[in-house]
Amino acid sequence: MTSAEAGALRRLAPPARRFLAHRKGVLVRLALWSLAESGQAFLVGHAVARSVDEGFLAGDPRRGLLWLGVALVAVLSGARVVRGVFAQLAGVTEPLRDGLVRRAVDRSMARAAPGGPGGTDRAAVSRLTNQVEIARDSFAGLVLTLRSFVFTAAGALLGLLSLHPALLVVVLPPLAAGLALFLVTLRPMAAAQRRALAADEALGDHAASARAALRDLAACGTGPGVERRGADLVADAAAAARTLAGWAAVRTAALGVAGHLPVLALLIAVEWLRGHGVSVGALLGAFTYLVQSLLPALHTLMTALGAAGSRLLVVLDRILGPETETDRVPVPDRVPEPVSVLKSQPGPSTASASAAAFAVDMAAAPAVELRAVTLSYGARAEPVLDALDLCVAPGEHLAVVGPSGIGKSTLTRLVAGTLAPSSGEVRVAGRPVTGRPAAELAALRVLVPQDAYVFSGTVGDNLAYLSTDACRAELDAAVGAFGLGPLVERLGGLDGTVRPAELSPGERQLVALVRAYLSPAPLLLLDEATCHLDPASEARAEEALAGRAGTLVVVAHRLSSAVRADRTLVLDGVRARCGTHAELLDRSPLYRDLTGHWNS
Numbered sequence: 001m002t003s004a005e006a007g008a009l010r011r012l013a014p015p016a017r018r019f020l021a022h023r024k025g026v027l028v029r030l031a032l033w034s035l036a037e038s039g040q041a042f043l044v045g046h047a048v049a050r051s052v053d054e055g056f057l058a059g060d061p062r063r064g065l066l067w068l069g070v071a072l073v074a075v076l077s078g079a080r081v082v083r084g085v086f087a088q089l090a091g092v093t094e095p096l097r098d099g100l101v102r103r104a105v106d107r108s109m110a111r112a113a114p115g116g117p118g119g120t121d122r123a124a125v126s127r128l129t130n131q132v133e134i135a136r137d138s139f140a141g142l143v144l145t146l147r148s149f150v151f152t153a154a155g156a157l158l159g160l161l162s163l164h165p166a167l168l169v170v171v172l173p174p175l176a177a178g179l180a181l182f183l184v185t186l187r188p189m190a191a192a193q194r195r196a197l198a199a200d201e202a203l204g205d206h207a208a209s210a211r212a213a214l215r216d217l218a219a220c221g222t223g224p225g226v227e228r229r230g231a232d233l234v235a236d237a238a239a240a241a242r243t244l245a246g247w248a249a250v251r252t253a254a255l256g257v258a259g260h261l262p263v264l265a266l267l268i269a270v271e272w273l274r275g276h277g278v279s280v281g282a283l284l285g286a287f288t289y290l291v292q293s294l295l296p297a298l299h300t301l302m303t304a305l306g307a308a309g310s311r312l313l314v315v316l317d318r319i320l321g322p323e324t325e326t327d328r329v330p331v332p333d334r335v336p337e338p339v340s341v342l343k344s345q346p347g348p349s350t351a352s353a354s355a356a357a358f359a360v361d362m363a364a365a366p367a368v369e370l371r372a373v374t375l376s377y378g379a380r381a382e383p384v385l386d387a388l389d390l391c392v393a394p395g396e397h398l399a400v401v402g403p404s405g406i407g408k409s410t411l412t413r414l415v416a417g418t419l420a421p422s423s424g425e426v427r428v429a430g431r432p433v434t435g436r437p438a439a440e441l442a443a444l445r446v447l448v449p450q451d452a453y454v455f456s457g458t459v460g461d462n463l464a465y466l467s468t469d470a471c472r473a474e475l476d477a478a479v480g481a482f483g484l485g486p487l488v489e490r491l492g493g494l495d496g497t498v499r500p501a502e503l504s505p506g507e508r509q510l511v512a513l514v515r516a517y518l519s520p521a522p523l524l525l526l527d528e529a530t531c532h533l534d535p536a537s538e539a540r541a542e543e544a545l546a547g548r549a550g551t552l553v554v555v556a557h558r559l560s561s562a563v564r565a566d567r568t569l570v571l572d573g574v575r576a577r578c579g580t581h582a583e584l585l586d587r588s589p590l591y592r593d594l595t596g597h598w599n600s
C-alpha cells in the first residue's frame with residue numbers, strides 16, 4: 001500500500017466507522033439475508049446429493065424427486081433472498097450517497113461564502129454527479145460481492161464437508177492456490193493501475209498546457225522540447241498500460257486456477273474419492289456446489305474487488321478528504337523563461353536575419369495591393385469580399401471601417417497572409433503573400449489582433465520580442481511615446497516581470513502596440529487593436545504608430561481613427577469605397593451613417 005493510500009485509509013477510517021455504527025440495524029438485517037443465502041447455497045448441493053443417493057440410486061425415485069423439489073425450492077427462493085439483500089443494501093448505500101452530496105455542497109458553499117477561500121470550485125459538479133455515483137456504485141458492488149462470496153463460500157464449503165470431508169481435500173488446494181494468486185496480484189495491480197492513471201493524467205495535462213501555451217511555445221522556440229516531453233509521456237503511458245495488461249493476465253490465470261481447477265481436480269480424483277467412500281450423490285452434490293455457487297461467487301469477487309476497492313478509496317478521499325490545490329482554478333502559468341533579448345547600447349535597428357534576406361524596395365512597390373480579391377469561407381458560402389481592388393502606398397495610413405461582420409478582420413488576415421483568397425492576388429511590398437513561409441511574412445508585416453498577446457517574462461522581452469536589436473534607449477523612447485511609463489514602473493522597470501493574468505486588457509494592448517512599433521517590418525496591421533484603450537491613449541498610440549516609418553492599416557474602432565488616417569476604406573458588402581474623410585462624407589451613405597452612429 002502506498003503512503004497516499006495509507007493516508008487516505010487513515011483519514012477515511014473514523015468517518016467510515018461512524019457511518020457503520022449508525023446503521024447497525026440495517027447491517028444486522030443484511031447479515032441475516034446473507035445467512036439465508038448461505039443456507040440456500042448449502043441446500044442446493046445437499047438436496048442434489050440426497051436425491052441421487054437416497055432416491056434414484058436407492059430405487060426410490062419418489063424420494064429422489066422430493067429432494068430435487070427441495071433443491072428447486074432452494075433455487076427459487078434465491079430470488080427472494082436477493083430481493084431482501086438489495087432492499088437492505090439500499091439502506092446503506094443511499095445514506096452514503098446523501099452524505100457525500102451534502103459534503104460536496106457544503107464544501108462548495110464554504111468556498112463561496114464570505115471569508116471562504118474564494119475562486120471557482122470547478123470540481124464541484126464532478127463531485128456532485130460523477131464522483132458521488134462512482135462512490136455509491138463501487139461501495140454497493142463491494143458490499144454485494146464480498147458479502148456474497150463470504151456467505152456463499154461458507155455455505156458451499158460446509159455443504160462439501162457435510163457430504164464428505166475428502167471432497168475438501170480435493171477442492172480446497174486449487175481453490176486456495178487461485179485465491180492466493182489473486183491476492184498476490186492485488187497490490188501490484190493497484191500500483192499498476194495508479195501508474196497507468198497517473199501516466200494518463202500527466203499526458204492529458206501536458207497536452208492541455210501545451211495547447212494553452214501554443215503561442216508562447218512558438219514565440220520562445222521551445223516546441224521541440226515540449227514535443228520530446230510529450231513523446232516521453234506517451235512512452236510512459238504505453239509502458240504503464242503494458243504492465244497493467246501483464247497483471248491483468250496474471251489475474252485471469254488466478255481466476256482460471258481458482259475457478260476451473262477444482263472442477264478438474266474433482267473429475268480426476270473421482271476414483272480416489274470413490275475409494276474413500278464418497279457416494280455418487282455426494283460427487284454430484286460437490287459438482288453442484290462448485291458450478292452453482294462457489295465458482296460464480298468467486299468469479300464476481302475477483303472481477304469486481306480489485307478495481308472497485310481502489311476506485312472507492314480514491315473517490316471518497318476526494319470528497320471527504322482535505323481540499324487539494326487541483327480543486328482550485330490555477331493562475332495560468334504559461335511559458336518557459338524567454339531568453340533575454342535586450343541590448344544595453346543603441347545599435348542599428350535592422351530587421352532580423354530573415355527580414356534582411358527578404359528586404360524589399362519599398363519605394364518601388366505599393367505597400368499593399370489587392371487585385372480582384374474574393375474570399376468565401378466555404379465552397380457554397382456567399383463571398384465576404386468580392387473582387388476587391390485596393391492599393392495602399394508606402395508610408396500611407398489607411399483606416400478600414402464597416403459594420404460588424406462585414407469582413408474587416410478577414411481583410412487584415414488576407415493582407416497578413418494568414419488567410420488565402422478564394423481568387424485574386426494579395427501583395428505586400430510587391431510580393432505575393434499567399435503561401436509564403438511564416439518567417440518571410442514576419443519580415444513584411446506585423447498583425448496586432450484585438451486579443452493582445454503578452455507572455456510570462458520580463459517587460460523588456462515582451463516589448464522587444466519582434467526587434468531583437470532594440471536597445472534600452474529605444475525601448476525607453478517607445479515606452480514614453482505610448483504612455484506606458486506608469487505600467488513599466490509598476491512592474492519593476494524593463495527587467496520587471498510580466499504576469500499576463502495580472503495585466504488589464506488595455507495594458508496588454510499597449511504592450512502589444514509598443515512591440516509592433518519597435519518591429520522593423522514595413523507594414524503594421526491593427527485589427528481593433530486599441531479597442532480597450534481610452535480615446536486619449538488610443539490617439540497617442542495611433543499618432544506614435546503613424547509617426548513610425550512604414551505603412552499603417554488600422555481597422556478603426558472609433559471615428560477619430562478614421563479622421564486621423566490619410567484615407568479610409570469603407571467596406572459595404574459587395575461594394576467598397578476608399579477616400580479621405582471629407583470625400584467619404586460626401587460620397588458614401590454608409591460612411592455618413594457610421595460617423596453619425598459614432599457621434600451619437
Ligand SMILES: Nc1ncnc2c1ncn2[C@@H]1O[C@H](COP(=O)(O)OP(=O)(O)OP(=O)(O)O)[C@@H](O)[C@H]1O
Nearest residue numbers: 377378384402403404405406407408409410411528
Ligand atoms: N473562419 C471563419 N469561418 C466562417 N465564417 C467566418 C470565419 N471568420 C469570419 N467569418 C464570417 O465572415 C464574415 C466577416 O467576418 P469578419 O470577422 O471579417 O468581420 P468584421 O467586419 O471583422 O466583424 P467585427 O467588426 O464584428 O469584428 C462574418 O459573417 C463572419 O461570421
